[in-house]
Amino acid sequence: MTDATAPTGKPRRKAGARWRVxxxxxxxxxxxxxxxxxxxxxxxxxxxxxxxxxxxxxxxxxxxxxxxxxxxxxxxxxxxxxxxxxxxxxxRLPSPHQVLVELYDSTIDEELNGRRGLLRSGSLSNRGLAHHALVTLNATFLGFLIGTGLGILLAIGIVHSRVMDMSVMPWAIVSQTIPIVALAPMIIVVLYSVGIQGLLPKAVISAYLSFFPVVVGMVKGLRSPDAMQMDLMRTYNAPTAAILWKLRLPASVPYLFASLKIAIAASLVGAIVGELPVQKGGLGARMLAGSYYGQTAQIWAALFVAAALAATLVWAIGAAERRTLRKMGMAA
Amino acid sequence: MTTPVTDTPGVPDAKVAVPVISASHLDLTFQTADGPVHALSDITLDIAKGAFVSFIGPSGCGKTTFLRCMAALETPTGGALSINGMPPDEARRARAYGYVFQAAGLYPWRDIGRNVALPLEIMGYSKAEQRERVARVLDLVELSAFENKFPWQLSGGMQQRASIARALAFDADILLMDEPFGALDEIVRDRLNEELLRLWDKTHKTIAFVTHSIPEAVYLSTHIVVMSPRPGRISDVIESPLPRERPLDIRDTPEFIEIAHRVREGLRAGYQE
Structure with missing residues (x-):
């Protein structure tokens, strides 16, 4: 204690600080x-x-x-x-360096030296992770767009109509309690039977997961203007559309971005789950194939690519958020 | 500049003018979970064109509620109220008044010019007209240099001036102000009071002004309405003998002090009942 209170002026170094990582x-x-x-x-x-x-x-x-x-x-x-x-x-559990080797083999090595690699065939190898990641990313983006658009529209409806508020929200919540792995094959089968296959079914599953956070966030955001702001609009005798465009939507932007970060990650999960039953490429297909053939390193490599994708996507939304909010004078 | 024609600009005695706001036996009872709250009781008051009327009283005396009734933000449960000869809601739809709240409530995502243009956009003024009006009212509140600044770049007093400009932009004859300077410090408040008087003098608006501050009420008003709570009612209406031209040091004159005294007495009487 005497050491600590001594007026040496220099902060005492904590024990073990030398080993701090x-x-x-x-x-x-x-x-x-x-x-x-x-x-x-x-x-x-x-x-x-x-x-x-x-x-x-x-x-x-x-x-x-x-x-x-x-x-x-x-x-x-x-x-x-x-x-x-x-x-x-x-x-059963590959060690980290085995996963790293698999990552290298199925990305750089495959594209440089593989028979179907970028160097020899001029297009990404369908055995490489880059190709599968792009397939997944496509479905993710399309699903994200559909989910976000649907989410915003539903939120606008919920905020403006009491009937929608009472009827849509419970269903939206129920929809999220159904395990997506159970639902995904059904969506694919149903859409296939009406002639829709390929990218869209995966995007639908992806949208199914991503619309929900957008609905919740946007309902909160659209309702965020306080009573005074709404009163002010009333004194202008502003029509509902003007209140929506000039007050509610701009005020909800911070809420939207918070939701989008969750939604983009959910979209990615949705796209991967959607790829499991289809087996036509994508990280989900890759993981399942790995599990069929006991290639655990392949599963883990795909898993890491998916995680890296998710991190990048969330980061990108965060960057867009910072830019937009700064431009709007709403930076936290 | 197009200002509405007032009967006798420059003459403080507004008694001869037509009432623009007229309330008779106005009642308002809120139904709350704890039972009915009698917010306004038997309010009868005429406000003449060009008058500056302050409403002063303790919290819960209904001064803000009365103002909100004028703005058709609340609906009275009894009596009659007319604004420009119309029922309040019709007057609201005719955009008869500008309303200034205690908080400036500027949109952070719009610069000052676009904030002031907000009501103009909603009311469908042309772009050219919007620009012309924004420039004019910003000049009126001395914020011309700040048209392209964002609200967070302005002080609280400047933000409130911008919100007054916003209320003035669409040329309503009536300005309803709900404690607009309540959140500002005294020095800024003095300055804005002075500016508000000048603005009133220039534009010949009819102003209804809610405040907590006795000096503010006496300094600004042609008429001071003293209100008392439970139920909210008018306990005194004081017509100010002060001239229309009021430098800040008028507050040290005996006339000023006497009116302030009368207001204070009125407030005290309201409490004792």
Whole structure:
């Protein structure tokens, strides 16, 4: 205590400050470490089988017996035979470097050296992640546009009509309680039966997820002008349309952007889910194919691309938000 | 500049003029969850053309409610009220008045010029006319240099001046002001009071002005309506003998102090009942 209160003028260095790691890289490093550790018990069955095939002594020697044992127990009984954990061909949980290699192989390497790659065929390889990401992105954007447009229209209706307020909102909420994975195949089948396939069904699923946050946010935003602002419009004897265009819509822009950030991420999820039953390209199709053929690294690589896409999209909306609000004099 | 013709501009005695606002036995009862609230009771008042009438009284005396009735933002439950010879709602639809709220309420996404143009856009004035009128009223409130600035770049007093300009832009004869300077500090308030008087003198508007401040009411008004609460009613109407020309130091004259005293007495009487 005497040290801390001493008027030395210099702030005392905290104990261990020398070892301080910046928060974000620190967290990432921590996660990677956990991941590497988790690989051992997750893959222990396959690791021991591989070790047995290579002629090592494994305990217990019976595969059937091993199957019924806990992962940690196997790890504890075979500490010397776990070297293969991080380099299995078909791991249950691929290790981070395997995912990175898969990412490299299915993007840069595929486009540069693949038979169907960008360099040789002049177009993105349909085996590469870039192609699949673009397919997903297309559906995401179309779904996002449909969902946002629908959301804004519904919100305008809800704000202006008591009947719509009472009737639409409950259905909008109910619509979001149905698991999209259950609904997606039905949407695709129904649309297929009326001759619609390809991009649109995926976009519809994507819109189904993304309209909801827009409705909720826009209803709040359109209602955000206070009583005084509404009174002022009344003293001008302003028609409803003028109130909408000149007051409600501009006032709702900050709410819209908050909703759009959620909506774009939801659109991406919708597009991926929509690709699962169709299997005509896209990150969703890629993930499912990976799971069919036990290519977990492929699933994880697609997963990372999807996450990176989502982060980029949300960031882009955030950038547009900052620009717009600054221009409108509403920057927080 | 086209200003409406008043009977006798420059003459403070407005008694001879036609009443532009006329209330007789006005009643308003709000139905609330806690039972009925008698906000206005038996209000009878005529406001002549060109008059500057202040409404003063403690909170809950119904002064703002009365103003809102004039603006057709509230509907009286009894009695009669006419604005320019019309029922209030008709007068509202005829855009007979400009209303200034306690908060400036400028749109942050519009610059000052476009804020002032807002009522003009809604009322369908042509672009050229909008420009001409915006320039004229901004000049009137001395904000011409700020036409392209955004509200956040202006002080509170300037924002309130802009909101007055907005209320003046469409040339309504009546200006209803609900504690427009209530949120400003005293120095700014003095200055805006002076400016408001000059503006009133120039434009010959009829002004109904709600305030909490006795000096403000006495300084500005030709008539001071003292109100008292529960139920909201008029307890005194004081006609000011002060001349139309009022420099700020008129507030140190015996006449001024005497009227202020009478207003204070009226307020106190309202409380004791």
């Amino acid at each position: 910046p928060p974000l890289p620190g967290m990432i490093l921590g996660l990677i470490a956990v991941w590497y550790l988790a690989v051992i018990p997750m893959n222990v069955q396959e690791t021991l089988t591989a070790a047995e095939r290579a002629g090592a002594e494994v305990s217990p020697p019976s595969a059937v017996e091993r199957r019924d044992m806990g992962a940690w127990a196997l790890v504890a009984r075979n500490p010397g035979e776990l070297g293969q954990s991080w380099s299995l061909d078909r791991p």
